[in-house]
Amino acid sequence: MKSLVRLREYSREDVQGIFHIADELQSGKYKDFLNGKTIVMFFPDLSIRTRITFEKGIYLLGGQTILFPPSALDKKEKIEDVIGYLNNWTDGLIIRYKDISVIDEIIRYANFPVINAMTDINHPCEMLADMYGLSKIREDFTKENYLFVGANGNVGLAWKEASELMDFSLTQSSPSGYKISGVNHIIDLKSAIVGKDIICTDSLGSDILKDFSEHQVTLEIMENANKNAILNPCPPFYRGEEVSKDVIESKYFVGYSFKKYLLEIQQAIIIYSMLS
Secondary structure: OOOEOOHHHOOHHHHHHHHHHHHHHOOOOOOOOOOOOEEEEEOOOOOOHHHHHHHHHHHHOOOEEEEEOHHHHOOOOOHHHHHHHHOOOOOEEEEOOOOHHHHHHHHHHOOOOEEEOOOOOOOHHHHHHHHHHHHHHOOOHHHOEEEEEOOOOHHHHHHHHHHHHHOOEEEEEOOHHHOOOOOEEOOOHHHHOOOOOEEEEOOOOOOOHHHHOOOOEOHHHHOOOOOOOEEEEOOOOOEOOOEOHHHHOOOOEOOHHHHHHHHHHHHHHHHHHHHO
Protein backbone atom coordinates (compact mmCIF):
# COMPACT_ATOMS: atom_id res chain seq x y z
CA MET A 1 0.00 0.00 0.00
CA LYS A 2 1.12 3.57 -0.61
CA SER A 3 -0.41 6.53 1.21
CA LEU A 4 -0.66 9.99 -0.36
CA VAL A 5 0.32 12.81 1.98
CA ARG A 6 2.81 14.95 0.04
CA LEU A 7 3.45 15.00 -3.69
CA ARG A 8 7.18 15.19 -3.03
CA GLU A 9 6.97 11.68 -1.58
CA TYR A 10 5.79 10.45 -4.98
CA SER A 11 7.79 9.98 -8.17
CA ARG A 12 6.89 10.95 -11.72
CA GLU A 13 6.32 7.24 -12.31
CA ASP A 14 3.77 7.22 -9.47
CA VAL A 15 1.93 10.13 -11.10
CA GLN A 16 1.94 8.41 -14.48
CA GLY A 17 0.66 5.25 -12.80
CA ILE A 18 -2.28 7.16 -11.35
CA PHE A 19 -2.97 8.80 -14.72
CA HIS A 20 -2.91 5.38 -16.40
CA ILE A 21 -5.47 4.00 -13.95
CA ALA A 22 -7.66 7.08 -14.50
CA ASP A 23 -7.57 6.36 -18.24
CA GLU A 24 -8.49 2.72 -17.62
CA LEU A 25 -11.39 3.73 -15.39
CA GLN A 26 -12.94 5.65 -18.25
CA SER A 27 -12.96 2.43 -20.29
CA GLY A 28 -14.78 0.51 -17.56
CA LYS A 29 -11.91 -1.25 -15.80
CA TYR A 30 -11.83 -1.75 -12.00
CA LYS A 31 -15.59 -2.17 -11.63
CA ASP A 32 -16.31 -3.52 -8.13
CA PHE A 33 -12.66 -2.99 -7.11
CA LEU A 34 -13.88 -1.82 -3.69
CA ASN A 35 -16.63 -4.41 -3.33
CA GLY A 36 -16.94 -5.29 0.35
CA LYS A 37 -14.48 -2.57 1.39
CA THR A 38 -15.07 0.33 3.77
CA ILE A 39 -13.41 3.72 3.43
CA VAL A 40 -13.49 6.02 6.46
CA MET A 41 -13.63 9.73 5.62
CA PHE A 42 -12.95 12.76 7.81
CA PHE A 43 -14.45 15.77 6.05
CA PRO A 44 -15.88 19.13 7.13
CA ASP A 45 -19.48 19.99 6.21
CA LEU A 46 -18.37 22.76 3.85
CA SER A 47 -16.40 20.48 1.53
CA ILE A 48 -18.25 20.11 -1.78
CA ARG A 49 -16.23 19.03 -4.83
CA THR A 50 -13.59 16.85 -3.18
CA ARG A 51 -16.09 15.09 -0.92
CA ILE A 52 -18.68 14.49 -3.67
CA THR A 53 -16.12 13.00 -6.03
CA PHE A 54 -14.56 10.78 -3.38
CA GLU A 55 -17.93 9.50 -2.14
CA LYS A 56 -19.33 8.96 -5.64
CA GLY A 57 -16.06 7.40 -6.79
CA ILE A 58 -16.05 4.91 -3.93
CA TYR A 59 -19.72 4.06 -4.56
CA LEU A 60 -19.06 3.46 -8.28
CA LEU A 61 -16.23 1.09 -7.36
CA GLY A 62 -18.57 -0.90 -5.12
CA GLY A 63 -17.32 0.36 -1.76
CA GLN A 64 -18.99 2.11 1.14
CA THR A 65 -18.00 5.23 3.05
CA ILE A 66 -18.39 6.16 6.70
CA LEU A 67 -18.13 9.89 7.31
CA PHE A 68 -16.88 11.73 10.39
CA PRO A 69 -16.16 15.43 10.97
CA PRO A 70 -12.44 16.23 11.37
CA SER A 71 -13.21 17.35 14.93
CA ALA A 72 -13.72 13.68 15.82
CA LEU A 73 -9.92 13.47 15.91
CA ASP A 74 -9.64 16.37 18.34
CA LYS A 75 -11.02 14.54 21.34
CA LYS A 76 -8.92 13.32 24.25
CA GLU A 77 -8.41 9.81 22.85
CA LYS A 78 -4.96 9.33 21.35
CA ILE A 79 -4.60 8.90 17.59
CA GLU A 80 -2.70 5.69 18.27
CA ASP A 81 -5.79 4.23 19.95
CA VAL A 82 -8.29 5.53 17.38
CA ILE A 83 -6.32 4.01 14.51
CA GLY A 84 -5.61 0.85 16.47
CA TYR A 85 -9.34 0.15 16.53
CA LEU A 86 -9.96 1.31 12.96
CA ASN A 87 -7.37 -1.23 11.78
CA ASN A 88 -9.97 -3.92 12.59
CA TRP A 89 -12.57 -2.67 10.12
CA THR A 90 -11.11 -0.09 7.74
CA ASP A 91 -9.67 -0.61 4.25
CA GLY A 92 -8.67 3.00 3.64
CA LEU A 93 -8.90 6.47 5.14
CA ILE A 94 -9.39 9.82 3.41
CA ILE A 95 -8.89 12.93 5.49
CA ARG A 96 -9.19 16.69 5.18
CA TYR A 97 -7.51 18.15 8.25
CA LYS A 98 -5.64 21.39 8.88
CA ASP A 99 -2.55 19.94 10.55
CA ILE A 100 -0.55 17.58 8.33
CA SER A 101 1.32 16.22 11.36
CA VAL A 102 -1.92 14.54 12.46
CA ILE A 103 -2.05 12.72 9.12
CA ASP A 104 1.58 11.68 9.59
CA GLU A 105 0.65 10.27 12.99
CA ILE A 106 -2.30 8.36 11.55
CA ILE A 107 -0.02 6.73 8.98
CA ARG A 108 2.38 5.69 11.72
CA TYR A 109 -0.27 3.38 13.19
CA ALA A 110 -2.47 2.50 10.20
CA ASN A 111 -2.33 -0.80 8.34
CA PHE A 112 -4.38 0.71 5.50
CA PRO A 113 -3.58 3.50 2.99
CA VAL A 114 -4.27 7.10 3.98
CA ILE A 115 -5.10 9.86 1.48
CA ASN A 116 -4.64 13.54 2.27
CA ALA A 117 -7.64 15.44 0.89
CA MET A 118 -6.20 18.84 1.91
CA THR A 119 -4.27 20.43 4.76
CA ASP A 120 -3.17 23.95 5.59
CA ILE A 121 0.04 23.43 3.62
CA ASN A 122 -0.89 21.32 0.59
CA HIS A 123 -3.63 19.86 -1.61
CA PRO A 124 -2.21 16.84 -3.47
CA CYS A 125 -5.46 15.42 -4.88
CA GLU A 126 -6.37 18.78 -6.41
CA MET A 127 -2.94 19.03 -8.03
CA LEU A 128 -3.11 15.54 -9.49
CA ALA A 129 -6.58 16.24 -10.89
CA ASP A 130 -5.45 19.54 -12.41
CA MET A 131 -2.36 18.01 -13.98
CA TYR A 132 -4.40 15.14 -15.38
CA GLY A 133 -6.93 17.60 -16.79
CA LEU A 134 -4.14 19.63 -18.34
CA SER A 135 -2.71 16.48 -19.90
CA LYS A 136 -5.98 16.13 -21.80
CA ILE A 137 -5.86 19.60 -23.34
CA ARG A 138 -2.12 20.19 -23.76
CA GLU A 139 0.39 18.14 -25.73
CA ASP A 140 2.81 18.18 -22.77
CA PHE A 141 1.62 20.08 -19.71
CA THR A 142 5.12 19.99 -18.22
CA LYS A 143 6.40 22.21 -21.04
CA GLU A 144 3.93 25.01 -20.27
CA ASN A 145 4.85 28.14 -18.31
CA TYR A 146 2.76 28.46 -15.15
CA LEU A 147 1.83 31.54 -13.15
CA PHE A 148 0.29 31.28 -9.71
CA VAL A 149 -1.41 34.46 -8.52
CA GLY A 150 -2.07 34.32 -4.80
CA ALA A 151 -0.65 33.99 -1.32
CA ASN A 152 1.76 31.46 0.15
CA GLY A 153 -1.06 29.22 1.39
CA ASN A 154 -1.89 25.59 0.73
CA VAL A 155 -2.78 25.97 -2.96
CA GLY A 156 0.32 28.00 -3.79
CA LEU A 157 2.50 25.56 -1.87
CA ALA A 158 0.76 22.69 -3.67
CA TRP A 159 1.63 24.21 -7.05
CA LYS A 160 5.23 24.48 -5.88
CA GLU A 161 5.20 20.78 -4.93
CA ALA A 162 3.73 19.87 -8.31
CA SER A 163 6.25 21.96 -10.24
CA GLU A 164 9.18 20.41 -8.40
CA LEU A 165 7.87 16.87 -8.94
CA MET A 166 7.00 17.28 -12.62
CA ASP A 167 9.75 19.80 -13.42
CA PHE A 168 7.68 22.58 -14.97
CA SER A 169 8.29 26.33 -14.82
CA LEU A 170 6.36 28.13 -12.07
CA THR A 171 6.27 31.83 -11.24
CA GLN A 172 4.30 33.48 -8.45
CA SER A 173 2.84 36.99 -8.48
CA SER A 174 1.80 38.53 -5.17
CA PRO A 175 2.69 41.37 -2.81
CA SER A 176 6.17 40.91 -1.38
CA GLY A 177 4.93 39.70 2.01
CA TYR A 178 3.32 36.61 0.50
CA LYS A 179 6.23 35.06 -1.39
CA ILE A 180 6.54 31.30 -1.65
CA SER A 181 10.10 30.36 -0.77
CA GLY A 182 12.03 28.87 -3.66
CA VAL A 183 9.62 30.02 -6.39
CA ASN A 184 10.40 32.71 -8.96
CA HIS A 185 8.50 35.80 -7.83
CA ILE A 186 7.35 38.92 -9.69
CA ILE A 187 5.30 41.48 -7.81
CA ASP A 188 3.81 43.27 -10.82
CA LEU A 189 1.03 41.07 -12.22
CA LYS A 190 1.00 42.61 -15.69
CA SER A 191 4.72 41.85 -16.05
CA ALA A 192 4.47 38.42 -14.45
CA ILE A 193 1.79 37.16 -16.84
CA VAL A 194 3.79 37.86 -20.00
CA GLY A 195 4.89 34.58 -21.60
CA LYS A 196 2.69 32.41 -19.39
CA ASP A 197 0.40 29.62 -20.57
CA ILE A 198 -1.42 28.40 -17.46
CA ILE A 199 -2.67 31.00 -14.97
CA CYS A 200 -3.73 29.64 -11.58
CA THR A 201 -5.34 31.47 -8.68
CA ASP A 202 -6.53 30.80 -5.15
CA SER A 203 -9.24 32.51 -3.14
CA LEU A 204 -8.15 35.19 -0.69
CA GLY A 205 -9.01 35.43 2.98
CA SER A 206 -10.86 38.56 4.06
CA ASP A 207 -7.86 39.54 6.18
CA ILE A 208 -5.53 39.76 3.14
CA LEU A 209 -7.94 40.78 0.39
CA LYS A 210 -6.96 44.44 0.58
CA ASP A 211 -3.28 43.54 0.14
CA PHE A 212 -4.09 41.86 -3.20
CA SER A 213 -6.04 44.76 -4.71
CA GLU A 214 -3.45 44.98 -7.52
CA HIS A 215 -3.45 41.23 -8.13
CA GLN A 216 -6.92 40.55 -9.50
CA VAL A 217 -6.78 38.53 -12.72
CA THR A 218 -8.96 40.41 -15.20
CA LEU A 219 -9.69 40.00 -18.89
CA GLU A 220 -7.35 42.91 -19.62
CA ILE A 221 -4.56 41.27 -17.62
CA MET A 222 -5.10 37.86 -19.28
CA GLU A 223 -4.63 39.40 -22.70
CA ASN A 224 -0.94 39.90 -21.81
CA ALA A 225 -0.43 36.13 -21.46
CA ASN A 226 0.46 33.78 -24.31
CA LYS A 227 -2.03 33.40 -27.15
CA ASN A 228 -3.61 30.13 -26.03
CA ALA A 229 -3.33 30.76 -22.30
CA ILE A 230 -5.99 29.47 -19.92
CA LEU A 231 -7.16 30.58 -16.50
CA ASN A 232 -7.52 27.79 -13.94
CA PRO A 233 -8.91 29.28 -10.71
CA CYS A 234 -8.96 26.95 -7.71
CA PRO A 235 -12.57 26.70 -6.52
CA PRO A 236 -14.24 28.23 -4.73
CA PHE A 237 -13.35 31.39 -6.65
CA TYR A 238 -14.88 34.81 -6.11
CA ARG A 239 -15.66 37.33 -8.83
CA GLY A 240 -14.45 40.77 -7.89
CA GLU A 241 -11.71 39.36 -5.63
CA GLU A 242 -8.94 37.16 -7.09
CA VAL A 243 -10.67 37.07 -10.49
CA SER A 244 -12.96 39.48 -12.34
CA LYS A 245 -16.42 38.72 -13.69
CA ASP A 246 -15.36 39.42 -17.26
CA VAL A 247 -12.45 36.97 -17.21
CA ILE A 248 -14.68 34.16 -15.92
CA GLU A 249 -17.06 34.87 -18.80
CA SER A 250 -14.20 34.90 -21.32
CA LYS A 251 -12.55 32.25 -23.50
CA TYR A 252 -9.66 32.09 -21.04
CA PHE A 253 -11.62 30.44 -18.21
CA VAL A 254 -10.89 26.72 -18.35
CA GLY A 255 -14.53 25.98 -17.51
CA TYR A 256 -16.42 23.94 -14.96
CA SER A 257 -15.98 20.71 -16.93
CA PHE A 258 -12.22 20.88 -16.34
CA LYS A 259 -12.83 19.60 -12.82
CA LYS A 260 -14.73 16.53 -14.01
CA TYR A 261 -11.49 14.59 -13.77
CA LEU A 262 -11.55 14.89 -9.97
CA LEU A 263 -13.77 11.80 -10.02
CA GLU A 264 -11.49 9.51 -12.01
CA ILE A 265 -8.29 10.82 -10.43
CA GLN A 266 -9.51 10.32 -6.89
CA GLN A 267 -10.73 6.84 -7.78
CA ALA A 268 -7.31 6.21 -9.34
CA ILE A 269 -5.52 7.46 -6.22
CA ILE A 270 -7.49 5.00 -4.08
CA ILE A 271 -6.79 2.10 -6.45
CA TYR A 272 -3.11 2.99 -6.81
CA SER A 273 -2.69 3.30 -3.04
CA MET A 274 -4.13 -0.18 -2.53
CA LEU A 275 -2.25 -1.87 -5.38
CA SER A 276 1.18 -0.36 -4.64
